[in-house]
Amino acid sequence: MSGIHDFTLASARDALKSRKISAVELTNAHIDAIERLDGQLNSFITRTPDQAREGAKVADEALAKGEGGRLCGIPLGIKDLFCTNGVRTTAASKILGNFVPPYESTVTANLLKDGAVFLGKLNLDEFAMGSANLNSAFGPAVNPWKRKDSDAKLVPGGSSGGSAAAVAAGLVLGATGTDTGGSIRQPAAFTGIAGIKPTYGRCSRFGTIAFASSLDQAGPMARNLQDCAILLESMAGFDPRDSTSVDTPVPNYEASLKRGVKGLRVGIPKEYHVEGMPAEIEALWQQGMNWLRDAGAEIVEVSLPHTKYGLPTYYIAALAEASSNLARYDGLRFGERVSAPSLDGLYEASRAAGFGEEVKRRILIGTHVLSSGYYDAYYLRAQKVRTLIQQDFLKAFENVDVLLTPTAPSGAFAQDEKPTDPVQMYLNDVFTVPASMAGVPALSVPAGLDARGVPLGLQLIGKFFDEETLIAAGHAIEQAAAFHHRPTIHAGVSA
Amino acid sequence: MSLDAKTVTRIARLARIGLKPEEVETLGQDMGSIIDWVEQLKEVDVTGIDPMIGTGLAKPRLREDAVTDGDCRDKVLSNAPEREGPFFTVPKVVE
């Protein structure tokens, strides 16, 4: 069988170029799928079908003339953390109310310039704070996968949970995500798709709502790495409006798929064998090593001694920055305002009503670690430990080209299995956070299913700006894993 | 260890987040357990280590001194919850 929902982004692109299919057809098929299935998934916060159809029409005109950018006519979903000109942007928070940005983020502007068609804004954890997409003011996004033995709703991971669910279910051909401590890689692993967190500074942060400025990085999420490579090539690039953007050319990422891994040195960080890790995750990891070895790579054990401090360091640094970044949501210039007779009363009421529980908790912790008398003990110390974490990676990369680890310590869990202790919840990010702290690129590829039929991912971590080697190694795993499973809820499956 | 109500209230006041009394208690517990957990960083020897500022990849860059932005009052005010003519408005601030 080969229907419109079997297209990958790459094959759709080729079919559009050769006029086997029109952009309007492709877009309409996806709009239909969203209407059909998103009631169950809640992956969209805002749908923009009219705008999408309009964009598809324009794309068809360009394609008919043999013109159009590399994404001409490709329907995508946008994480609702990217500001989109004239389209409501919420960060999944009540506090932004009906905020309609009069500007476009650099990343989405790049995609539009290349001809992409936006189907709407995708669900996420409020302000990207979470690992299960349960912290959304618009309700949780739901994983299209189900366990073999249960109908329980599984989480799609977070914070880019809506992006992951929509891609996995075939509602979009690709999506943008953002990753602060694992928010692209962990949901990609939970939903059986691929996702790349590029090097910090690779994609502009301009126009993307900030969680933690020194960590936030946009990246692609799609069904495979070829699709991710195509998207990343469009999203990436220097932007003078972001002082942390790096001025280095964007390579042809798609071409790097074919590089292979012969002679590649793959590091296995011994500290990632954490206590209590499920056997099937260990087994999958071993499988990944075997696949890469069989493809010609050399497997080398390495040490990242400060790994165990990654999470606490991350939470101090990220929450401190977040407490300051979210101060602008005060009910004065945009977003929800709760009236009060005094200015301070207005601030306190608006922020109390506008922010969800987890966001409040994080703002308060971030405020605490920066406050007088605590700064040195927490924030300053954490930034020093962060230097040590980065040094661990730089040292390891003197000896190896990429690192291989599991993406997450478990597969997707059910909504009602969410740990009540916030620290337990944070442990989800244990493998993804260190690379974020160091600023190095990392990706997740689907590698298999766990015993209950839920997808698991493997993570590859690379050198600064060496996304190409990362993609090459990831593609070797993709080929060996031959992951062709589909979730229970999918556009290509008739209900 | 749970953070006491006074501390939670002071932090919430700094962050301008109004809390209900029952929230003060649960937040105190949550924050306390997170703070306890991050305490493990105290074991790390950071002697002589510089704090990380940025990832060290981008080169310092300065903008040319030219007026390239602004003059967009409609955009600036387009999302204002309350305004009066060309101004944002807030409850009167008494100096």
Next chain:
Amino acid sequence: MSYRITGNTGEWEIVVGLEVHAQVVSEAKLFSGASAEYGGEPNTHVSLVDAGFPGMLPVLNQECVAQAVRTGLGLEAEINLFSRFDRKNYFYADLPTGYQISQFAHPIIGKGKVLVDLADGSTREIGVTRLHLEQDAGKSIHDQDPTRSFIDLNRAGVALMEIVSEPDIRSPEEAGAYLRKLRQILRYIGTCDGNMEEGSMRADVNVSVRKPGETDYRTRCEIKNVNSIRFVMMAIEVEAQRQIEIWEAGGTVDQETRLFDHVRSETRSLRSKEDAHDYRYFPDPDLLPLVIEQSWVDELKAALPELPEAKRARLEAEYGVSRYESSVLCVEQAIADFYETVARGADARLAANWMLGDFFAALNRTGRSIEDSPVSAEGLRELLGLISNSTINGKIAKEVLEDMVETGDSASVIVERKGLRQVTDTGAIESAIRDILAANNDKVEEYKSGKDKLFGFFVGQTMKAMKGKGNPALVNETLKKLLSE
């Protein structure tokens, strides 16, 4: 002579440090491309960066950095090649992001100094602790509505230099002299227009008092946002008085922020602002550390204009003007330039005399500034030339200058038009004097019997008779001769 305030328990010394916020002269704001120009319709000089919209990011303006470095050079200060921007977190209606980007831990400029001249002719060195770059806030307007404040963000994000002095100031006079000198330096370099009415220069004043001889500082109070030099001087005086009264009554001064009310001539506590201050400074993760090259600093230094102290020294050496004259002539660069144009090709001492005297008086009278002076430097030079070559005397020259101001005619045209050329014909002078002496026989007798003071009377009468045109030296000489006959 040290400044002292006498209280009930004896004399007190005051200790003052100033934090001056000087608006940087630049086209665009510190971190956005919106105009930094003063004024404008409300909320028009505002970009979405300044208004703190989601996802907006700061990018540093190079010229603002250059202006800070130039100022640092003008204060003979350490230039820090590494500096950093921190966030100062607090909520206020005119602070859109909820934090001010400032330089807390690593300012761009370190220790420097300002030399100030005092009225008694002495000079003092006031230390500068640091100078850093930061953003201005917007403006809250409180008087337009009974229940609401209006917010205008035009100023939000404009670059400021905060220049912090050491607590070296010991009198209101020194505070005033420091501010005037600082403003003069900033104007010379062109880094701040120093216009206190438009708020482009404001001062926070830290005041404490102590007994002479005490080496430790007592608790200080900070008087926020004083916007004129006169008010700074007044505020110091009344605040010191207030503190002395507290100490003398056996109380203690609380460290706090206060406001100066010039109408009631008192300072008032701003306790509301004190409420739980905890700025939670941390490095702004949206910006990289600011690293500048020594070679760039050197280039900026080479391009600096001559600074006030150097200019004074040169004027004194080159033109022989006094220390006092050089201070007045160098208040503004334009005045010094004007002076030098006059002095080159005229009697330089005479030129200084005339500028400080009749010329400034004429400017004052007409309400003009040096830039739009009714008399050009060349015109004044011509007038002084006429004195030097004895075409007219000093007294007539005053009349000519007034005519120049009024008509715009040149000095020589006026002299010809009015026939003011001075009389150097000794015969005419002698005949005029003889007439005067003949008419005042009694006075001549008195003079001869020892009343020397009457000489001035005879000079006056003679000049009057000659309609002021007599050559003063010849008149004197001839009078002496005839009176001794």
